[in-house]
């Protein structure tokens with residue numbers, strides 16, 4: 103038996119109104135890749151925050167034993183000194199600073215108390231080599247794709263002499279290529295003796311990479327599965343996660359009949375004045391009533407930009423071409439115009455531009471349709487509560503009450519609030535940008551079910567997704583984008599992963 | 609014992625909301641002890657509240673400006689300038705008060721829209737745009753008072769705004785009847801509101817405090833309102849200034865908590881980009897908030913001019929900083945999206961109590977500035993700390 107690098111004993115952590123962790127035990131062997139899985143709100147992120155000192159000693163019960171020594175971390179710095187590095191669900195890089203500054207921020211290379219920039223650059227080159235990233239250290243973070251940014255985060259962790267690397271949903275925002283790349287890197291780190299704990303909702307990754315898997319449910323440890331004993335497979339994991347068998351990943355689609363074309367873009371281009379280039383080039387797409395179209399493509403292929411350009415153009419692109427809604431040409435001047443005409447857009451970046459984190463669930467859900475809960479500009483709080491309660495129950499938002507601040511929900515539950523907000527605006531066209539990012543298998547199924555229900559009621563959906571499985575499983579038709587252009591259109595029945603990737607990387 | 613524990617928990621969790629009440633309570637008790645009861649005398653409390661009035665209305669507006677992540681440095685001299693204009697209109701043009709006041713408020717709104725235009729439309733940082741406004745209006749104030757110097761206002765109605773008291777109707781035991789009535793009605797309304805909110809919350813299964821704590825809180829707050837009412841009734845009763853501040857607070861409280869506009873203001877403050885994507889017109893909200901701010905600055909100018917019964921060449925100096933201080937002490941957060949107008953009023957009273965109490969004790973002006981600076985820094989540190997813990 104190899105020794106345990108980490109043992110967490112009987113960890114209990116309470117927030118007002120919720121017991122996020124209830125007597126959790128968690129053990130990690132030296133040099134293994136250990137995946138932590140569980141439904142949204144199961145307590146995964148909280149457990150890792152306890153481990154890394156975000157919640158200091160005394161705010162939780164139980165013991166953390168690292169390398170045989172009981173630890174009492176008061177800050178993140180303490181845990182870093184002990185060799186633990188954590189990369190959060192949300193990246194924490196400075197977009198306007200160059201790569202080398204980001205790697206060494208908070209850990210500056212100094213000679214005699216003064217930062218030595220030359221040395222910093224030289225050392226950061228080494229770190230970049232370690233994570234297999236071929237970019238110049240002087241590149242600004244904002245000029246890199248998310249996949250590369252994620253690698254920079256890891257380089258930053260490596261620069262601190264890490265023993266135990268924790269990654270909270272590192273591949274959630276990555277496409278398949280970048281994800282595969284990242285997983286390779288983690289394996290390479292393992293060979294160098296670095297232990298890794300990874301939280302993810304992508305069970306395929308869990309199966310390919312992990313040595314052990316620990317499942318949390320409702321703040322409790324359910325079990326730890328061992329790959330060397332052949333215990334790690336998707337079915338078993340799902341069974342432990344949700345507490346029952348889940349046979350399908352996608353719900354059965356009702357036989358659907360498409361109606362008339364509801365939305366049409368003709369020769370549609372968007373020019374980004376800040377970037378100084380076209381982000382959407384001469385796109386032609388159409389959407390029928392009751393139809394789901396998928397927008398596939400790599401990160402940065404212009405899918406989000408396309409969505410925004412038709413949703414009232416909040417980034418003030420210069421637009422060319424025509425947008426027809428029910429065969430009528432429209433010219434939206436503000437997002438509110440688009441919303442009035444029945445378009446809704448669920449953003450891919452829920453924390454950045456989707457949610458009001460300092461507000462409660464109710465206020466978030468009604469924010470895009472305040473008219474619906476007010477008369478003559480005065481809010482009806484009873485109405486608001488009814489609305490919020492109904493969404494909380496129908497799509498299972500896990501929280502102590504609808505009065506809870508959204509900033510304190512788990513990532514997946516935040517996503518559900520973000521979607522509820524737009525369902526309440528009762529749109530005809532719903533644009534979902536990465537709708538299941540960071541969402542557990544059970545909840546994914548629920549969201550897919552909701553999507554099916556919506557189209558059977560005549561709504562139309564545009565789904566942007568980097569998960570090819572989801573694109574193939576849910577869409578009727580698929581548009582593939584690359585470099586701002588629509589590279590092709592395929593019927594879902596005739597498409598497969600290869601044909602889409604081929605178009606996307608053309 | 610259980611009650612005490614619950615109270616402790618409650619204060620710990622809601623320290624943001626309760627902190628300033630506790631601070632105010634301590635400040636009052638300490639000053640009362642240090643001044644041998646002079647601080648809590650009817651006359652002093654009445655004076656103190658009147659001297660807080662023109663900052664309190666500014667603090668209400670400033671709270672909303674800070675909630676949407678901006679700042680307004682021009683309000684002091686806008687108040688000074690518009691105060692002088694009102695004096696000129698009254699004395700040199702001999703217009704009626706009933707015309708002058710609406711004109712001044714309207715001018716305030718227009719100036720605010722101009723600030724809004726600079727900030728929302730042209731994208732100039734609020735700090736710079738309103739710093740420019742501060743210089744411009746300081747100049748404007750000097751300009752309009754250049755010929756005359758201080759302008760004395762001789763208009764009883766106008767001067768009553770800052771110095772007069774509401775009629776008493778009758779006196780019982782030397783106490784001011786109408787004041788007692790208003791105080792009593794306020795307590796009734798307040799209690800009704802609290803009880804209704806609580807029963808609504810219970811209906812929806814929200815967390816509510818236990819009955820014991822709830823009663824304790826109600827009795828405590830009712831006693832405070834009652835006590836202040838009786839103190840004031842023992843002197844000249846409520847002043848018009850207090851009534852104006854109460855009205856402004858009530859209107860703004862209603863707008864921020866019960867209307868679509870209010871919700872939009874907090875949404876913009878909480879996450880401007882998300883607000884935009886939710887179809888909220890961020891520019892419009894910015895215009896409204898900046899407009900309201902300068903309108904309140906105009907009101908503040910009227911109140912100050914009336915209180916001095918004259919317009920001076922230095923009126924409005926440093927009002928903006930007092931207002932910003934009051935807003936922060938009142939719990940507004942520099943990160944945006946958090947802060948209540950009722951807090952701003954308490955903040956203004958805290959700052960006024962400090963000045964007043966230190967004056968009574970004869971503390972030198974140099975120390976006064978340092979202590980007030982310390983309190984402001986303390987309030988902001990408190991804000992940052994509680995926000996960190998919240999995460």
Ligand SMILES: Nc1ncnc2c1ncn2[C@@H]1O[C@H](COP(=O)(O)OP(=O)(O)OP(=O)(O)O)[C@@H](O)[C@H]1O
Nearest residue numbers: 117122142143144145146147148510511512513514
């Ligand atoms: N700061 C907080 N205050 C109150 N409750 C919190 C706070 N942080 C987390 N919680 C609650 O604790 C529970 C566990 O949350 P956690 O973020 O650990 O879930 P998770 O397993 O990481 O879920 P996800 O997969 O959705 O990210 C949730 O019910 C959440 O609402």
Ligand SMILES: [Mg+2]
Nearest residue numbers: 146147512513
């Ligand atoms: Mg999480």
